[in-house]
Amino acid sequence: MATLAAVLASTHHPFYLKATTMPVEQQMPQAAEWKRKVEAYRETLTKARPDLLVMIGSDHFHQLFLDNYPQFLIGKAPRYDATFYNEEREFGIPKYVLEGDTDLSNFMHQGLLDRGFDFAFSNELKLDHSIICPIITTRPQADLPVVPIYTNIFAPPLPSPRRFWELGRAIRSIIDEYPSDKRIAAIGTGHLSLELGGPRQFGEQGPDPEFDLQAIEWLSTGNIEAMLDSVTHESMAASGNATHGFMVMMLMLGIAGADKASYVDSFDLFHTMEAYFTWYPEGARP
Template identity: 25%
Template sequence: MARITAGVATSHVPAIGAAIDLGKTKEPYWQPLFAGYDWSRQWIAEEKPDVVILVYNDHASAFDMKIIPTFAIGCAESFKPADEGWGPRPVPTVQGHPDLAWHIAQSCILDEFDMTIINEMEVDHGLTVPLSLLFGQPDAWPVKVIPLAVNVVTYPPPSGNRCWLLGEAIRRAVESFPGDLKVQVWGTGGMSHQLQGPRAGLINAEWDNRFLDMMSQDSQRLRTIPHIEYLRETGSEGIEMVMWLIMRGALGADVRQLHRHYHVPASNTAVGHLVLEPVA
């Protein structure tokens, strides 16, 4: 039986990817941020997951205003890094797991989630930066990846509760897959940040850390945070944190926190990172 063995949450700031690609991770500005991932890189090297279901948002690389899927699952054999305006990141092509992806798509659709099925898609920093943070700069990613893109760019994004319920549906799907696979679910994006307007540069460390607390201590409250609270407290881009709730919902009722890291700033963004495992 396939099983979900852990969940990872992390920010996916594009400047982090640039720092990795340009060899700046040891510079004084960046070193404290990357030090917070040292434990996680060692942990995942020991865990050796077979598949990562990576929840992220596209930044107008695969989708634009012509089509805006709320939840889109990548079922292709592979996904190339996107050119976001300055050339693709120098990272390996992402290898998918079509059998599990199609199984999840079928299971979730029959579970009354209207998933958009994607058979050709390029993936941007929202997906590749988390992989770089956990795996470094390998010649090939050591894990299969199923991209799960969520609309948190254009109103209306899904509610936190809907994201949580999708995570529960993904767990049911994975557990019904006949293959013997170790699966992790990653929720990416956030934390507090705003990139434009009078509040550009907003960071709310107090709210961010309460959110990190709730990921393991008060998950029911997480499900009811309204969109307006994310906007008011964490800026226009803080809504990305609802994607963490897909990961959290997939882990079940109780979790154990294995690692936590919070750092400000990275560019003009707060960076958060958690490693959680389900408690049977």
């Protein structure tokens, strides 16, 4: 059977690459520390020695629109083009071509259907920065095949926080049953409190610092019960209009199994709190 070698959950900031590679004299004061933290986080994946990556993110209305926006979608292509024009223009993110793993994609899709998740699928999926940002931060050589999974955090009505957790548990059981000797890492990116286009977007810190600290505590200790008791669509909206991306972090805890995180770090980037978590499941520790 396959080995779940590591589970990584982090925020994804599209300006990271541009902010840390521009000429030093033009960089923001936080750039060097930001880069140091990301490179330390990258080591947690490198140590796991993965053979392929299951990537969980959300399409930012680049390919999925209100005329047809699935709650959950899996990519089943042999390779994936990545990065849309506006991401190149605004964020400085380069184009990528990532190899897929159709065998695991097909096995995962069937397993999800068998567990009551009616997933959409795409054989022609193009990836945006919710997938490419964690490639840049954790595997910049982009040399591993990927199985991408998109979740709906933008287009109401949204799945419940509990449904995201349950999906994480389903993905974990499928990886555990996958008939392969490969080491699989699961990487997902979402948000803590986040405001996009609203009055709290460019404050001195994230829109809800109290939620951010509580969310880091929940994730670092694996306290899914407290999250499911406390986190609702309404509470996330009160913390910032894009905070629903936190449900992807809850999904990743579902894959990890509600264990205490092996690695926790965070970075207060004046308008948002960046956070980084890694779990090494029992029996797969590097």
